[in-house]
Amino acid sequence: MSPLTYTLVVTGSVYGNQSARTAYQFASSLINQGHRLVSVFFYQDGVTNGTSLSVPANDEFDLANAWQVLAQKHNVRLETCVAAALRRGVVSQDEASQHNLKQHNLANGFHQAGLGSLAEAMLTQNRVVQF
Template identity: 50%
Template sequence: MHFALLVTGPCYGTQSAADAFRFARAVLQQGHVISQIFFYQEGVYNASQLVQPAGDETHLQQAWVNLAVANGLTLDVCVAAALRRGVSDKCSAARAGLEQWNLAAPFRLSGLGSLAQAALSADRVVQF
């Protein structure tokens, strides 16, 4: 089965992003395919490389990165939601006259069109 995941919860403060991560890992372990993981609304905070969890907490942002790298996954972040919440890549920071950016690789800014395309091609879209 081909899955697309929509993550709308932040990496800390709610359980939804952690649930999405565990679901993604389980889906892959069962031999299914994840065509896209799209971070939207508060979910864009999962892409910030400035996240600093306590030593006894799971570093969820790094877990997403490791999962994506190990499995060749696409981590798309809604550009409008991200910029509104202070998450930007190098190009968008430069356009805004900012000296810093905080989007962690391999996360990438993307439009809602990529979510629509993933929804059209996936067997299931699961929102967290």
């Protein structure tokens, strides 16, 4: 079987339910099986995966950091829906400047994008899987 290209859509928050962690485990597994993860689109509460301000307890898995490592190691785009992110206080440097905010908190390796990016992924990837 030839490798497939994937985009994942994550709607679960970074902590509080299992959705985002399951998506991360799925992402790792499909990469290990030789498939290519092109992007992860974080939508609704999933945008909280992109904050640089989450600090898990010492004995907890650092999911936000794990996404960053996976993305850097495997050249995966991490995109937060800009509208959903702004509503939940996850703000890029560009958005902070545009809205006259003094601070930004989008984690390194994450980028804000619109739903057009997700639509493009749906048209160009072999599989789109939502968590």
